[in-house]
Amino acid sequence: MMGPRRMRPGIWLAVPAITLVVMFYVIPNVLNFVLSFTDWSSRRPNPQFIGTDRFEELLGDEDVWNALWTTLRFAIIVMVIENIVALSLALGLEKSSRFNTGMRTVFFLPVLISPLAAGYVFLGILQTQGALNGILGGFTALVDLPVPRIEWLADSTWTLVLIACIHGWKYGGIHMLIYIAGLKAIPHEVIEAARIDGAGRWDTIRRVKMPLLAPAFTFNIALTLVGALSIFDIIIATTRGGPGRATEVLNMVVFQVFGSGRFSYATAVSLVLFVVILLVAFPLIWFLRRREVVL
Amino acid sequence: MSLVVGRSRKPIDRAELARKATLIVFALMAVGIPVWLVLVNSVKPLGEANQLGLGLPQEWSGLDNYSTVFEDGKVLPGLRNTILIAIPTVSIVLVLGGLAAWVFARSRRRSTSLLYYLCITGVLIPPAIVASVQVLRTLGVQGTHPGIVLFYSGAWMAFCIFLTTGFIKTIPIELEEAARLDGAGSLTIFRRIIFPLMLPINIAAGFILLLFVWNDLLYAFFMLSGKDNRTLILGLYNVVSGYQFQIRWNLVFADVVIVSIPLVICFMLAQRRIVGGLLGSGTDK
Numbered sequence: 227m228m229g230p231r232r233m234r235p236g237i238w239l240a241v242p243a244i245t246l247v248v249m250f251y252v253i254p255n256v257l258n259f260v261l262s263f264t265d266w267s268s269r270r271p272n273p274q275f276i277g278t279d280r281f282e283e284l285l286g287d288e289d290v291w292n293a294l295w296t297t298l299r300f301a302i303i304v305m306v307i308e309n310i311v312a313l314s315l316a317l318g319l320e321k322s323s324r325f326n327t328g329m330r331t332v333f334f335l336p337v338l339i340s341p342l343a344a345g346y347v348f349l350g351i352l353q354t355q356g357a358l359n360g361i362l363g364g365f366t367a368l369v370d371l372p373v374p375r376i377e378w379l380a381d382s383t384w385t386l387v388l389i390a391c392i393h394g395w396k397y398g399g400i401h402m403l404i405y406i407a408g409l410k411a412i413p414h415e416v417i418e419a420a421r422i423d424g425a426g427r428w429d430t431i432r433r434v435k436m437p438l439l440a441p442a443f444t445f446n447i448a449l450t451l452v453g454a455l456s457i458f459d460i461i462i463a464t465t466r467g468g469p470g471r472a473t474e475v476l477n478m479v480v481f482q483v484f485g486s487g488r489f490s491y492a493t494a495v496s497l498v499l500f501v502v503i504l505l506v507a508f509p510l511i512w513f514l515r516r517r518e519v520v521l
Numbered sequence: 522m523s524l525v526v527g528r529s530r531k532p533i534d535r536a537e538l539a540r541k542a543t544l545i546v547f548a549l550m551a552v553g554i555p556v557w558l559v560l561v562n563s564v565k566p567l568g569e570a571n572q573l574g575l576g577l578p579q580e581w582s583g584l585d586n587y588s589t590v591f592e593d594g595k596v597l598p599g600l601r602n603t604i605l606i607a608i609p610t611v612s613i614v615l616v617l618g619g620l621a622a623w624v625f626a627r628s629r630r631r632s633t634s635l636l637y638y639l640c641i642t643g644v645l646i647p648p649a650i651v652a653s654v655q656v657l658r659t660l661g662v663q664g665t666h667p668g669i670v671l672f673y674s675g676a677w678m679a680f681c682i683f684l685t686t687g688f689i690k691t692i693p694i695e696l697e698e699a700a701r702l703d704g705a706g707s708l709t710i711f712r713r714i715i716f717p718l719m720l721p722i723n724i725a726a727g728f729i730l731l732l733f734v735w736n737d738l739l740y741a742f743f744m745l746s747g748k749d750n751r752t753l754i755l756g757l758y759n760v761v762s763g764y765q766f767q768i769r770w771n772l773v774f775a776d777v778v779i780v781s782i783p784l785v786i787c788f789m790l791a792q793r794r795i796v797g798g799l800l801g802s803g804t805d806k
Binding site for chain 2: 233234235236237239240242243244246247248249250251252253254255257258261315318319325327329330331332333334335336337338339340341342343346347348349350351353355356357360361395403406407410448449452456458459462463477480481484489492493496500503504506507
């Protein structure tokens with residue numbers, strides 16, 4: 227009397243995991259939305275509904291709009307830099323030789339270091355009296371010039387790019403691995419066929435590997451965007467939002483607003499980030515679904 | 522014939538040489554210099570370290586620096602707290618996530634696949650911090666280790682289920698069918714067959730989870746209160762933000778080394794399995 231259904235594990239085995247996800251992930255995300263319609267703060271610990279006041283406050287809050295704009299720009303810069311570097315490394319380290327495996331480990335090393343620690347390390351490098359100016363000083367000394375005193379983290383435009391580079395340093399190794407996995411998934415015959423047809427090294431990369439890497443591209447682009455949108459640690463360690471407000475991202479604002487006791491307003495600000503991430507993530511979920519079908 | 526071979530081989534070798542040289546130079550600049558900067562300055566006395574040079578120390582003060590950090594950065598209690606949070610989180614997520622992933626991998630029902638999508642949403646959409654604090658407060662565990670373990674488990678379950686479901690699909694279903702015909706229950710099959718076979722992916726997933734917990738600052742900021750509950754990373758943050766005017770770089774770098782070393786050792790021990798596990802199920806078909 228064994229039906230095929232009894233051959234499979236019962237759904238009850240998934241209940242503990244689903245419960246945890248619902249309790250500590252789904253409910254908070256819903257509650258976040260609800261709380262933004264209340265007056266919850268350090269002075270009013272028992273939230274009362276006050277309607278859309280917090281959102282009206284949000285619309286007029288220049289700091290939030292500035293942070294949103296900064297966060298978006300940052301995410302796009304990170305996405306471009308990180309994917310170019312990760313893809314180049316993956317193409318360079320595609321084959322599994324001894325040299326390549328060793329190199330992969332080296333480029334994966336920063337992934338292990340906490341983003342806060344990585345931020346401090348690069349603060350030491352990019353400070354005006356830091357290591358980078360010191361190294362440059364070694365070169366300027368050759369032509370009898372003094373050690374340069376470039377203020378790397380004081381420029382209102384380029385500081386954001388430098389922080390994006392730190393982000394790339396910290397997380398590039400993960401994306402390199404994803405690209406390598408994608409390259410390994412390309413059937414060898416396809417590359418061989420292209421070579422027989424007379425395609426050179428560059429042509430093979432551009433015309434054959436790139437299109438077949440589409441899944442890895444989508445995955446990496448979405449992951450870098452989403453990761454960069456929620457950046458916090460590296461900025462806390464380096465600029466704390468400065469110079470001025472040039473690197474103040476949404477999570478910094480949420481943190482500050484929460485710290486000042488305006489809890490419900492903090493949830494409203496975090497909703498802005500939530501919506502932005504949703505707009506990026508949905509196309510990806512759709513893509514992953516399609517991948518499931520292929521599986 | 523030999524002429525042709527000779528011609529076609531040389532440029533390939535030269536390209537190969539150029540590739541290796543480029544990679545080595547890039548690795549030295551991108552990884553070598555920062556790592557060296559941290560290591561060498563962590564053993565210099567304050568004045569020398571604050572020049573942030575790359576040269577060898579003229580005077581060694583490694584022992585001094587590291588023992589100061591152990592005191593000021595509260596390294597031992599921090600390590601204890603980090604481990605007390607990391608081990609339960611990683612165990613809960615791997616075991617409960619593995620069970621759920623097994624169900625999702627074997628089910629063909631629509632309703633189950635909807636639950637699967639609900640469970641993996643967290644891969645992309647981050648948790649709502651402020652409201653999570655409120656949930657933990659309602660349960661009476663805000664600020665405590667059990668509280669943040671529950672939060673981490675709920676938030677990172679998605680990652681584990683996403684990574685392991687695809688892997689379980691590659692395990693032949695016949696194995697468990699045979700066990701079932703022998704009268705084994707689901708939990709026994711999971712414990713004796715599925716979970717052991719998941720070892721390669723669980724090493725990779727477990728290590729990444731460990732990374733998340735070990736290195737987290739943002740959530741720990743919100744969800745751990747009191748000096749006694751601080752993790753290693755919170756300790757590092759407090760050491761550095763304690764310097765009002767001048768950062769003491771020798772101590773900061775010593776703390777960075779201390780905080781990073783355990784993970785680097787873990788990674789070195791299981792490196793091939795971690796990278797292999799990630800490569801096997803990242804995005805390949």
